[in-house]
Amino acid sequence: MNVSKATARDMPLWYHAEASQRISLLVKSNTAECLRTNHKILTVGDAMDFEEKGKIQNHKPRQNCRCHNCKYIRDHTGCVNPHVCYKKAGELLGMLPEKWDPRRIRAAQEANDNDENWHEFKTSRMSANELKDIFRIFTSGEKCLISRDDLMVQGEQVELATDGSCRDMNTTEAKAGAGIFLGVNDIRNKALRVPGELPQTNQVGEMFAVLQAARQFPGNETLKILTDSKYVIKSLTTNLKGNEDKGYIGIANKTLLRATTATLRERTGRTLFKWVKGHQGNNLNEGADLLAGQGTEKEFTEALNLEVNVNDCMSGAKLQALTQATAYRGIRETKLAKAKHR
Numbered sequence: 001m002n003v004s005k006a007t008a009r010d011m012p013l014w015y016h017a018e019a020s021q022r023i024s025l026l027v028k029s030n031t032a033e034c035l036r037t038n039h040k041i042l043t044v045g046d047a048m049d050f051e052e053k054g055k056i057q058n059h060k061p062r063q064n065c066r067c068h069n070c071k072y073i074r075d076h077t078g079c080v081n082p083h084v085c086y087k088k089a090g091e092l093l094g095m096l097p098e099k100w101d102p103r104r105i106r107a108a109q110e111a112n113d114n115d116e117n118w119h120e121f122k123t124s125r126m127s128a129n130e131l132k133d134i135f136r137i138f139t140s141g142e143k144c145l146i147s148r149d150d151l152m153v154q155g156e157q158v159e160l161a162t163d164g165s166c167r168d169m170n171t172t173e174a175k176a177g178a179g180i181f182l183g184v185n186d187i188r189n190k191a192l193r194v195p196g197e198l199p200q201t202n203q204v205g206e207m208f209a210v211l212q213a214a215r216q217f218p219g220n221e222t223l224k225i226l227t228d229s230k231y232v233i234k235s236l237t238t239n240l241k242g243n244e245d246k247g248y249i250g251i252a253n254k255t256l257l258r259a260t261t262a263t264l265r266e267r268t269g270r271t272l273f274k275w276v277k278g279h280q281g282n283n284l285n286e287g288a289d290l291l292a293g294q295g296t297e298k299e300f301t302e303a304l305n306l307e308v309n310v311n312d313c314m315s316g317a318k319l320q321a322l323t324q325a326t327a328y329r330g331i332r333e334t335k336l337a338k339a340k341h342r
Helices: 004-012 031-035 044-053 068-076 082-093 202-216 231-235 240-245 256-268 283-295 324-342
Strands: 116-120 157-167 175-181 190-193 222-228 269-273
Touching: 004 044, 004 190, 031 082, 044 082, 068 082, 157 202, 157 283, 175 202, 175 283, 190 202, 190 283, 202 222, 202 231, 202 256, 202 283, 222 283, 231 240, 231 269, 240 256
Parallel strands: 157 222, 222 269
Antiparallel strands: 116 269, 157 175, 175 190
């Protein structure tokens, strides 16, 4: 999760859960007590604003500075050395990791494609615009303490089509495949069998193809993916925030969806999707469809790694987004997952 400047500013300074352990030494000093008592510093935003008072042009780094800020503080608050307090506020802010330091949070920069038919995958993690957005339950793994950097300078443009296929669907003999097609006789084309640990369905084949395409092009290429699957596009664009807010509770194929989302976020280039109607003569789509069919006839490959990096995929569900029914379902899913690992 990315944190907005407003959310970072609203966090309490003295009991900040993400601050370095060294802050416990700084908060016990006489200067810290002056910040609390005389300057009424409670939040990170208070400390940030107070630190700025010592950065005006005519401020002098000494006790008897006569700048208007220092003079006003000495006359009205009882603080005898405002400069020392400015420095202490900066030291306290320096105990915060980059993700939670409003001085180091950059405004999100979203690139838009000129063609309205392209749907862009948002590389940045979901942002917390208000303090209530940071509280999540059913979480696991390590905490993420860094913000997503802006995209690098974009490289070449790669346009391809992905598709999924399934033979003997809804039977115990079902076999799903995935296809990635860039052009006739292109050595990067792929026909893939969907691994056995995943459900053997057409939708899984469609999403698996996108996952493998993202792994095939992990760099700063602008990756433009044609697909005849509205399920893929909606899951990775319009429905992405809602799914992550709810922790994918009750969502089919959640493990594959989270892995695909994380892999797309790991890319340093943009990823865009465009829907094309299947079997209507689009050369890229027809090629991907043919490869997906070939994939169903292949044998299972090695086990698929679906682990995700905490920096690239949200853990748990946003408390603000849950209904009582969804929370109860989340409890049941968590218990079921633990039972399977015994």
